[in-house]
Every structure is written in structure tokens, then in C-alpha cells.
Amino acid sequence: QKEVEQDPGPLSVPEGAIVSLNCTYSNSAFQYFMWYRQYSRKGPELLMYTYSSGNKEDGRFTAQVDKSSKYISLFIRDSQPSDSATYLCAMWSGTYKYIFGTGTRLKVLA
Amino acid sequence: GAVVSQHPSRVICKSGTSVKIECRSLDFQATTMFWYRQFPKQSLMLMATSNEGSKATYEQGVEKDKFLINHASLTLSTLTVTSAHPEDSSFYICSATANGDEKLFFGSGTQLSVL
Numbered sequence: 001q002k003e004v005e006q007d008p009g010p011l012s013v014p015e016g017a018i019v020s021l022n023c024t025y026s027n028s029a030f031q032y033f034m035w036y037r038q039y040s041r042k043g044p045e046l047l048m049y050t051y052s053s054g055n056k057e058d059g060r061f062t063a064q065v066d067k068s069s070k071y072i073s074l075f076i077r078d079s080q081p082s083d084s085a086t087y088l089c090a091m092w093s094g095t096y097k098y099i100f101g102t103g104t105r106l107k108v109l110a
Numbered sequence: 111g112a113v114v115s116q117h118p119s120r121v122i123c124k125s126g127t128s129v130k131i132e133c134r135s136l137d138f139q140a141t142t143m144f145w146y147r148q149f150p151k152q153s154l155m156l157m158a159t160s161n162e163g164s165k166a167t168y169e170q171g172v173e174k175d176k177f178l179i180n181h182a183s184l185t186l187s188t189l190t191v192t193s194a195h196p197e198d199s200s201f202y203i204c205s206a207t208a209n210g211d212e213k214l215f216f217g218s219g220t221q222l223s224v225l
Contacts, residue, residue, distance in 0.1 A: 008151075032212040043116065043203050043216035044154075051212070088153065090214065098144075098214055102153040 006101030019076040023089035023101045030091040033065050035074045038086045079108045112138045116217025131189045131220045133204030139184035140206035148201045194224045
């Protein structure tokens, strides 16, 4: 079993839709959770950072962490064609290395 | 957010030559830097972790003599691909964290093509 599972997609939605992206994980030691956006042939860009459980909102983005279910989500409201990218979840226990999901490819259709 | 600068963005070289990629933290001191390799439509594969002033820790299966990593200062790490071959062609990305900060910031990546 992989430490982090993420549906690779692609996920296609119409412009203006609410997008839900998810990751599940198996290591209960993870404390820090991040979401990155990566455009083709570019480095990942940090979108959201959450420590432990709870919700965090930043503009059109909301990150949720449910440690009891080992499940994290990223919601994108009013999605735009410019949101079309690959979204990577990442997590860290505080020691050793960061663990990344495989990424979900999102396409927002105009 | 913190800025990590990576150069060059793209390099094409002949087989057998060495290529150096630079990674700089522009507005923070990067106590730890990571180097990743990414194949098309795949996730990030950690190659090595480096801390300023000490030898890099390589992941299993990564040849340390082929991928030389130097982290000589708190703002600069370099990856040198020695005697590059076509199978080394890939997208290489660096990332960095600051002391006491759990967030990981990435450079823009380097596309290496070995002919």
C-alpha cells in the first residue's frame, strides 16, 4: 500500500464549477499537509498549507484535513481555465522526507 | 511565499558532458534543500537531501558519483550530472525549507536533454 493515494485523473469540469481534489494516506504520523499546483514543465507552487486537522481557506481555495479518516481535500470554487494544472498533495511527519501524491490532472473547460 | 530560483531552465548537451544546475533561495536561508527528478506525467522522485555544510543524503538507487550535490551556503545548492547520458534526460527540480518552517518551496525546474 502506498503511503499516499491520489487519483491521477484527468478531471474535466466546466468553468465556474466547484472542484474537489482528494488524497488518502496511511501514516498516522503525518502532521503537516500541503497542496501544490504544477503547470506543465514548471516547478510546483505551494497553494495551501495546513497543520494537523481542520479547514483553511484562502480566496477560492479551501483545504480540509481529517486525520481521523486520514483524508485531505482541496476545494476550488468558481474554477477558471487558468486553474488547469496538476495538483499534488504532500505531507510530512516532521522528520525524514516529504511524501507526495502522484498528482491529479485538472482541466477546466471554458 | 519564499522564492527559490533555479537555473538553467533548459539545457541540451552531448552525451558524456557534465551539466551543473543551480538552486538559490532568494529571500530566506535554506537549511535543507531537496533535489527531485520528474518523468512526464509522474510524480516527484526524491533524489537526495542536502543540509548546508554537510554531505548530501542520497535515496536508494541514486548514484552519488553521478549526481554530485553541493550545498556550500545557506542560499545555494548545486546538482552536477556527471558524464550525462540519454537516460539522464529528465526534469530536475530543487526545493528548500527554512529552519523552523515546514513549508517546502520549489524552484522552476530544469529540463535536461542529453543527445
